[in-house]
Amino acid sequence: MARSFAKKILAGLRLPRLPRTSLRRLGFVHDALVSFLAITAAMALSWGLAPMLTLWQIWVLIGIFTAICILVFPFFRLNSGAWRYASLLDVVSIVKAVTAVVFIFLGISFFTFRGDYLPRTALVTTWFVLIIGLGGPRLLYRLMKEGGRRSRMDDPQVKRGNSVLVYGFTDSADLFVRNARRSGEGQRIVGILDERPKNRKRQMHGVHVLGRLADLPTIIARRQAARQNPISELVIADPDLPAQALSDLVAQAAPHKITVKRLPDINRAGIVDENAPIEPQPISLEDLLTRKVVDLDLDETGDLLVGTKVAVTGAGGSIGSELVRQIAGFKPSLLILVENSEFNLWAIERQLAADFPDIAVVARTIDVRRKDRIDRLFAELEPEVVFHAAAMKHVPIVEENPIEGIETNLLGTRNVADAALAYGSRAFVMVSTDKAVNPTNVMGASKRAAEAYCQSLDLSQDRTRFMTVRFGNVLGSTGSVIPLFQTQLARGGPLTVTDPNIVRFFMTIPEATRLILHAAGHGMNNAGSKGLIYVLDMGKPIRIAELAERLIQLAGLRPHIDIAIEFTGLRKGEKLYEELFSTEEAREETGREGLMFARSRVLDVQLLSRNLKTVEAAIEAGETGRAVECLRRIVPEFDAISFELPAPLLTLEDSPPAIAGPGKPFAE
Structure with a gap:
């Protein structure tokens, strides 16, 4: 009963709102008035009433004490904070300030009246009274403020x-x-x-x-x-x-x-x-990833990028745009953006202009399949470091459009890699995928063939380092499963998953990009990595169905009850699980956290170039089946469905291709 009555009193107290400057001035006036009253009361208790009316020296001391308080209190910032947030720290500040004032006043009183008119008990009384007088109103004001709000919060009638x-x-x-x-x-x-x-x-x-x-x-x-x-x-x-x-x-x-x-x-x-x-x-879904996030030292990458001319293909994509942003932080002398999408190129160029206005940027809308355009760009700007992220990455789309996928992922990589070699680039870094391991689809096989081409170039000369970085899915990338789930969830479901047992590797886009940059820096300082593939440590694979369930739960809904999850069956070329290493590849440690090596077979560069010309001829003729079959010859582990051949298959030159291991002489 008493408690509710007290709440009503506190809730009923309404102080008029004043400007902040007015409140702060009021605080100064309050502190000065309390100081005057505290020393006056202490003197009156010590001397009695009669001496207070007859001895002018007492009032001089009272004035000196009040003046000291007015001068000293600002040094302890007694009114720098709002009273409504008064805390024990403010009380500590008050104790320090009052103690300082008492000692200063004691010294001055000895210089003025040799301490004759200052009773010792008055100092002790003043110390206690002043602390209570300064701290009490502050804490009471906070209690009134919080008490009024608490009563409104606890009122069940208030919505x-x-x-x-x-x-x-x-x-x-x-x-x-x-x-x-x-x-x-x-x-x-x-x-x-x-x-x-x-x-x-x-x-x-x-x-x-x-x-x-x-x-x-x-x-x-x-x-x-x-x-x-x-x-x-x-x-x-x-x-x-x-x-x-x-x-x-x-x-x-x-x-x-x-x-x-x-x-x-x-x-x-x-x-x-x-x-x-x-x-x-x-x-976010990234918060629920149980994998260990690796934050790596990028000093080696700084040595590679600072003050150099850097080109990024696919610069407007999910990985490419994050690469561009992180590379810009190293202050290259020139940042060359190569992107086939006009909108994506405009978006990343605008972001760079806002976030890195001092970085020189050249933006070109070029398709990496256009060898002549790529060659002219490299001849004009001569990039020193190239990050090749342009690719077709959506498995079902590439399965339906195999010629476009092979031409982009394989021949496009060849075009950019050849240009980097011809025009003197120091380093070329290809962004690959775990789907290149034991591929069952055209996308994965085309990326594996591109890996093989970069490996062969890396071992065949010493002018340009060719490095390949392989990793799994990234959360939130364009066309990936997470944006699809979010769209389906916004529509009220259902969320579609191909198979209840399908698993994938996942990492965040910034982490994957940091590891790509680190692999590039490490590769430039490690001659023993020539011909090897960098593989990012992806942690443990995650069930896609579990991702769907967690995304529903993050929205405060119940999977399979509020939002349905439907299983649609594996799509064309899709596997239940992905791998980072094939059975034919040897796994090696780099000595750096988050990075591993894959030592795989390497094709002779001249033989592979001739085979790529055969692939190119099939693509120019529009012969899908022959192009896929040529791809299968380059990547013999490619286990895919048979495409109907529109014309008799021409035999590949020097078939089957000879192979050589990294660091070994090439088979002729």
């Missing part, structure tokens, strides 16, 4: 926003709860969940620890029985929560239609704006 549970009894939770109390908007925090037994039955700013995550069903049932608003959000206040624990938490919250969010790392983000609420951030 609030989301009912929120906080997970983790942490410093971040403390900041979030206090911020929510102050702002009085957005969320209504109804409880805290924490796994540690020592935190049971504890509370934080009036918000109680209700139990562990396992107690969530009981907490929800209890609220339903009391006809309280359902919990709609679970906010994670532990910035160091592992990915696996985060994934489990999302899975347990989803059956109750609770959206899981997490607080930004408030302690690392700097000072929080006292007038703005702390906004929990949605959890």
Whole structure:
């Protein structure tokens, strides 16, 4: 009863709003007045009333003390913060300031009156009274502010926003709860969940620890029985929560239609704006990856890129654009953007102009299949380092358009690689894919053939280093499964997965790009890597069906109940699982975290060039079956469906192709 009465009194207190400058001046006036009253009261208690009326020296000392307070308090920044956020740190500052004033006043009183008119008890009394007089109003003001908001938050008749549970009894939770109390908007925090037994039955700013995550069903049932608003959000206040624990938490919250969010790392983000609420951030699918994210030292890459002319093909794609952004950070002397899509080229060029205005950029809309255009570009600009990311990467589309896929992925790579060699580039880096390992589709086979061509060039000369970097899927890339799932989820489902057992390797685009750059720098300083393929450590493969389930759960919905997941069957050329190494390749360590070598067979460069001319002739004639069969001759492990041949197959020159291992003489 008394508590509710006190809440009504606090809620009824409404202070007029004043400008910030006016409030700060009012604080200075308050502190000066309290200082005057504190020393006056202490002197009166020590001397009595009669001497106060007759001895003018007492009033001189009172004036000196008040003046010292006015001069000293600003050095301790007593009014630099808002009273509504007063805390123990402010009380500590007050104690320091008052102590300093007392010692300064004691010294000055001995110089003026030799301490004759200053009772010793007056100093002690002044010290206590002044601390209470300065700190008490500040804390009372904060209590009034928070008490008024708390009463409104706890009023069931007042419509609030989301009912929120906080997970983790942490410093971040403390900041979030206090911020929510102050702002009085957005969320209504109804409880805290924490796994540690020592935190049971504890509370934080009036918000109680209700139990562990396992107690969530009981907490929800209890609220339903009391006809309280359902919990709609679970906010994670532990910035160091592992990915696996985060994934489990999302899975347990989803059956109750609770959206899981997490607080930004408030302690690392700097000072929080006292007038703005702390906004929990949605959890991304990248947050749920259980793989270890490798952050590598890029000093070697800096030696390769700083002050050089760098060309990036496919510069507007998912990987290419991130490569461009990270390369720009190394301040190359010239950044050459090669992109077939006009819009993608415009988008990345505009972003570079905004983020890196000091970097010289040349943008060219060129198809890598046009050898003459590529040669003219390299003759004109003479790039020193080339990153080749242009490719057709969507398996079903390439299966339906094999000629375009082979011409882009294989002949396009040949065109750019030959130009890099002819015009004196120091390094050429090809971006490859795990689908090149034991390929079952044209896309993978064309990339494996392109890998073989770069390997053969790397071993056949010493003028240009040719490096190949192989890795799996990246989250969020154009045409990948995650954007498809997000589109399907926005339409209300269903989410389509080809097979319940299909798995893929995944990493984030920035991480994959960092590793590509690091592999390039490492390759330039490691002569022993000639003819080898860099393979990125992709961690463990992830079930696509599990990705779909987690994406649904992140939206606060239930897989197979609120949103259906349909299995459509494997598509043409698609495998259940991908591999990073074939059975014929030897895996070797690079000595660098996140990078490995694949030592595979290498074809004779002259023989391979003649075979590529045969492929080119088949493409120019529009003979799909012959082009695919030629590809199969170059990549004998290519296990694909048979294409109907439109014309009798011409025999490849010097078939079958001879092979040689890295570092060994070529077979003639």
